[in-house]
Amino acid sequence: APIKWRLQTYAGAALGEHVIKPAIDSFNKIAEGQMNIELYFADQLVPTGELFQAMQSGTIDAVQSDDDSMASPTEVTVFGGYFPLALRYSLDVPALFNSYGLDAIWKEEYAKVGVQHISAGSWDPCNFATKTPINSLADLQGKRVFTFPTAGRFLTRFGVVPVTLPWEDVEVALQTGELDGIAWSGITEDYTVGWANVTEYFLTNNISGAWIGHFFANMDRWNEVPPHLQELLKVCFEQSHYYRQHWYWAGEARLRVNETKLKLTTIPDAEWANVEAEAVKFWDEIAAESEVKAKVVAVIKQYNETMTKAGVPYRFG
Amino acid sequence: MPYEMIAVLMFSTMLLMMLTGQRVFGVIGFVAVVASLALWGTGGQTMGFSAAMKLMKWYPMLTLPMFVFMGYVMSESRLAEDLYKMFHVWFGPVPGGLAIGTILLMVMISAMNGLSVAGMAIGSTIALPELLRRRYDKLMVTGVIQAGSSLGILIPPSVVLVLYAMIARQPVGQLWLAGVMPGLLMAGVFILYIAVRCTLNPALGPALPAEERALITRAEKFRLLRAGVLPLLIFGTMMGPFVYGWTSLVESSVIGVAATVGAAVIKRRFTMEVFEVATRSTLAISCMFMWIILAALSFGAVFDGLGAVKAIEGLFVEQMGLGPWTILILMQLSFLIMGMFLDDTAMLVIVAPLYVPLVGALGFDLIWYGVLYTITCQIAYLTPPFGYNLFLMRAFAPPEITMIDIWKSVVPFVILMVISLVLIMVFPQVALWLPETVYGK
Amino acid sequence: MPRSIIIFVRLVDRLNYGVGRFAMYLLFVLMGILLWSTISKAGGAPSLWTLEMAQFTMVGYYILGGPYSMQMGSQVRMDLAYARWSDRKRAWWDAFTVLALIFYLGVMLWGAVDSSIYSLTYNERSPTAWRPYLWPVKLVFCLGFFLMILQSLAFLFRDIATIRGETI
Ligand code: NA
Numbered sequence: 001a002p003i004k005w006r007l008q009t010y011a012g013a014a015l016g017e018h019v020i021k022p023a024i025d026s027f028n029k030i031a032e033g034q035m036n037i038e039l040y041f042a043d044q045l046v047p048t049g050e051l052f053q054a055m056q057s058g059t060i061d062a063v064q065s066d067d068d069s070m071a072s073p074t075e076v077t078v079f080g081g082y083f084p085l086a087l088r089y090s091l092d093v094p095a096l097f098n099s100y101g102l103d104a105i106w107k108e109e110y111a112k113v114g115v116q117h118i119s120a121g122s123w124d125p126c127n128f129a130t131k132t133p134i135n136s137l138a139d140l141q142g143k144r145v146f147t148f149p150t151a152g153r154f155l156t157r158f159g160v161v162p163v164t165l166p167w168e169d170v171e172v173a174l175q176t177g178e179l180d181g182i183a184w185s186g187i188t189e190d191y192t193v194g195w196a197n198v199t200e201y202f203l204t205n206n207i208s209g210a211w212i213g214h215f216f217a218n219m220d221r222w223n224e225v226p227p228h229l230q231e232l233l234k235v236c237f238e239q240s241h242y243y244r245q246h247w248y249w250a251g252e253a254r255l256r257v258n259e260t261k262l263k264l265t266t267i268p269d270a271e272w273a274n275v276e277a278e279a280v281k282f283w284d285e286i287a288a289e290s291e292v293k294a295k296v297v298a299v300i301k302q303y304n305e306t307m308t309k310a311g312v313p314y315r316f317g
Numbered sequence: 318m319p320y321e322m323i324a325v326l327m328f329s330t331m332l333l334m335m336l337t338g339q340r341v342f343g344v345i346g347f348v349a350v351v352a353s354l355a356l357w358g359t360g361g362q363t364m365g366f367s368a369a370m371k372l373m374k375w376y377p378m379l380t381l382p383m384f385v386f387m388g389y390v391m392s393e394s395r396l397a398e399d400l401y402k403m404f405h406v407w408f409g410p411v412p413g414g415l416a417i418g419t420i421l422l423m424v425m426i427s428a429m430n431g432l433s434v435a436g437m438a439i440g441s442t443i444a445l446p447e448l449l450r451r452r453y454d455k456l457m458v459t460g461v462i463q464a465g466s467s468l469g470i471l472i473p474p475s476v477v478l479v480l481y482a483m484i485a486r487q488p489v490g491q492l493w494l495a496g497v498m499p500g501l502l503m504a505g506v507f508i509l510y511i512a513v514r515c516t517l518n519p520a521l522g523p524a525l526p527a528e529e530r531a532l533i534t535r536a537e538k539f540r541l542l543r544a545g546v547l548p549l550l551i552f553g554t555m556m557g558p559f560v561y562g563w564t565s566l567v568e569s570s571v572i573g574v575a576a577t578v579g580a581a582v583i584k585r586r587f588t589m590e591v592f593e594v595a596t597r598s599t600l601a602i603s604c605m606f607m608w609i610i611l612a613a614l615s616f617g618a619v620f621d622g623l624g625a626v627k628a629i630e631g632l633f634v635e636q637m638g639l640g641p642w643t644i645l646i647l648m649q650l651s652f653l654i655m656g657m658f659l660d661d662t663a664m665l666v667i668v669a670p671l672y673v674p675l676v677g678a679l680g681f682d683l684i685w686y687g688v689l690y691t692i693t694c695q696i697a698y699l700t701p702p703f704g705y706n707l708f709l710m711r712a713f714a715p716p717e718i719t720m721i722d723i724w725k726s727v728v729p730f731v732i733l734m735v736i737s738l739v740l741i742m743v744f745p746q747v748a749l750w751l752p753e754t755v756y757g758k
Numbered sequence: 759m760p761r762s763i764i765i766f767v768r769l770v771d772r773l774n775y776g777v778g779r780f781a782m783y784l785l786f787v788l789m790g791i792l793l794w795s796t797i798s799k800a801g802g803a804p805s806l807w808t809l810e811m812a813q814f815t816m817v818g819y820y821i822l823g824g825p826y827s828m829q830m831g832s833q834v835r836m837d838l839a840y841a842r843w844s845d846r847k848r849a850w851w852d853a854f855t856v857l858a859l860i861f862y863l864g865v866m867l868w869g870a871v872d873s874s875i876y877s878l879t880y881n882e883r884s885p886t887a888w889r890p891y892l893w894p895v896k897l898v899f900c901l902g903f904f905l906m907i908l909q910s911l912a913f914l915f916r917d918i919a920t921i922r923g924e925t926i
């Protein structure tokens with residue numbers, strides 16, 4: 001019998017149409033019936049909070065998510081969704097994983113909990129979209145914002161009240177008043193999933209240039225797949241990451257310029273520098289929590305240093 | 318096993334087991350866990366429990382006990398008595414006037430609670446004895462109360478629309494507003510029906526005799542109008558801040574509770590007994606709902622994960638090659654038939670994950686569909702053999718009204734509801750105009 | 759019926775009545791939390807913890823209140839035929855079909871225990887800024903399903919008694 005996998009993604013159907021479905025369709029087509037992946041969207045089979053556990057126990061065979069929102073019980077989970085202000089461009093993520101050794105750390109950490117880490121990719125930038133404008137840090141005070149757990153911890157320093165809800169409920173929660181805004185994605189996702197219809201403003205200062213997302217599989221299920229199909233899985237998932245790179249890169253600029261549903265605001269550079277300084281402190285606190293975390297923070301610091309020294313176009317100023 | 322086979326097997330087993338009279342949640346849950354143990358593969362045993370965590374995260378469910386509690390406080394403390402007197406005095410003189418007044422009373426009560434239970438309790442304790450004493454036709458009276466109280470789930474606040482919002486992932490505020498005009502339309506249709514029938518045959522609903530009317534002074538009549546202020550006030554304190562975005566949905570529900578309890582306390586009717594009955598009944602109803610939803614969520618996820626949803630979609634769209642309207646009408650028909658046998662919550666949680674994405678894919682508006690769905694639930698409350706309002710009527714009505722009477726009494730009203738349903742299907746703007754006006758940018 | 763069974767049934771009834779009455783009052787805790795949420799929001803500093811705490815309280819409310827709601831007979835049945843049967847006939851059917859209910863609750867308990875063990879092993883915290891530990895709410899689930907099983911067993915013994923022409 002052909003191998004059958006159930007893969008559940010963090011994304012709802014509207015976003016999934018871009019960020020996962022094309023890759024799954026390609027895989028199923030090329031695999032010619034030797035293996036078939038059934039795709040399920042956010043919360044469809046199991047709630048996102050239980051997703052990791054479901055994969056570990058084999059209820060779900062494979063998962064597309066960041067470490068943070070699926071609450072993986074690993075040392076690297078805090079770096080999951082994103083790392084506040086660590087990254088400037090989407091190419092930073094593959095560079096860190098492929099040339100700076102993060103890939104090996106992730107594979108090792110996940111193997112310890114019975115999960116195969118298949119591949120990491122850069123996803124979209126992380127900006128605020130809100131109902132009332134944010135023109136200065138003071139405007140963040142008291143805002144109830146949907147965001148990643150780690151970003152939430154960081155943003156409480158500026159008076160943000162982070163709220164975590166099922167991803168699919170965010171649009172409704174913006175309308176029922178549970179949320180004042182989101183700090184989750186770039187403007188492409190805001191328009192694609194309809195959040196642009198229920199928010200008014202988009203803050204151009206980003207907390208991350210691109211957050212990190214992954215594909216994982218239950219270790220036993222992975223080992224049952226013959227090598228040529230394992231290879232095909234890797235290639236198709238890489239293709240999914242690549243699709244995002246150009247889809248977001250094009251979308252972020254085009255929607256800012258040509259669309260009018262979201263008005264753009266910016267926090268002055270001098271004030272935003274505060275946030276970056278706070279983020280550096282935040283990394284040091286995280287590094288102090290464990291050896292693995294310290295190692296990852298050191299790698300990212302070293303990477304950023306190299307990029308700054310390299311100058312334009314890697315880093316400006 | 319082929320997908321179609323799984324779908325048929327799961328549904329038929331569930332229906333057969335329900336016929337044995339075991340508790341609905343137990344039957345649904347049993348079929349779900351057996352299917353997942355037998356067919357899921359590794360880890361199937363956790364599918365049941367993961368639904369519990371999913372349900373926990375559904376924050377709008379927090380409003381369920383609030384709206385139920387409000388309804389009980391209102392009916393137990395007899396807050397609606399003055400309101401009933403008002404309608405009684407103002408509408409008594411026309412043929413069928415008391416029945417018309419009862420419909421209007423039900424509209425007001427519907428605006429203050431989220432289910433049909435409160436309307437049933439108030440209607441059968443206050444209106445029913447009075448109408449029978451006035452020699453109103455018993456079929457007319459029981460029908461009016463059952464149909465009128467069902468407006469509770471269409472006119473906001475509505476628990477059914479909250480549930481639908483969760484499953485269809487649509488905004489509660491817009492759904493609630495979408496229910497307003499159809500609710501008023503339906504009340505209008507009921508009133509028209511009563512007026513026509515009672516004018517043709519005044520024996521069905523005799524007007525108040527002239528000598529009795531003479532006893533009520535003009536001043537008295539206007540004094541009674543003040544009773545109408547209370548429901549407007551409760552509705553306003555709850556809905557106003559919510560629609561304006563000052564409070565969230567769940568916060569508004571607790572404000573509604575505070576307003577209702579406040580009104581009962583001021584009227585000195587919030588006794589220990591009211592407190593005990595309302596608190597205990599709220600637990601009973603909330604547990605009933607939550608355990609059914611819990612079981613049905615497991616059922617839905619297992620059904621989906623085993624590929625049965627895809628099978629049914631494929632059957633409707635690809636194999637049968639049906640057009641969007643045909644599919645929509647078939648869905649409504651299937652809801653009407655299922656509504657005869659199933660609890661509406663079970664119906665929603667089991668079938669909606671199948672229907673809702675399909676409705677969206679066919680290009681229909683999901684807010685509008687929520688209203689259509691809610692009307693089919695109202696009908697389900699009234700259609701024998703399984704209907705909440707039928708059971709409640711049986712529980713509240715005096716013994717001279719038999720079960721057969723109750724079943725007969727709903728017939729004209731079910732027809733009127735189907736007519737309203739068709740009207741709203743043909744003219745979606747009846748539902749959509751208000752939310753589009755309020756929320757339109 | 760054997761004396762030990764009669765004692766078991768009465769103990770279970772009393773225990774679940776007590777737990778259910780406790781759960782019943784959680785409604786007011788829930789209201790308090792939501793009121794605080796409203797007030798703190800109006801004061802310009804919305805609380806971090808209210809939404810999740812309300813969700814946990816709701817779990818306690820309906821999970822621990824479940825057995826008491828069964829005692830009150832408020833769990834609906836599709837009583838097309840059931841309503842017209844004699845007590846004895848109902849007892850006969852229930853004595854079999856309640857096993858399905860117990861089986862369902864057993865699988866739910868299995869899942870809840872699995873999930874609780876996971877929670878305790880990895881010290882699982884809710885992925886929110888408040889980051890509460892999740893094992894307490896998972897243990898509430900375990901307890902609730904366990905009490906539901908006890909209550910269902912009590913119903914089973916009652917049905918057997920009815921079939922034998924006795925009452926407990
Ligand atoms: Na209502």
Ligand code: NA
Nearest residue numbers: 656697700703
């Ligand atoms: Na029915």
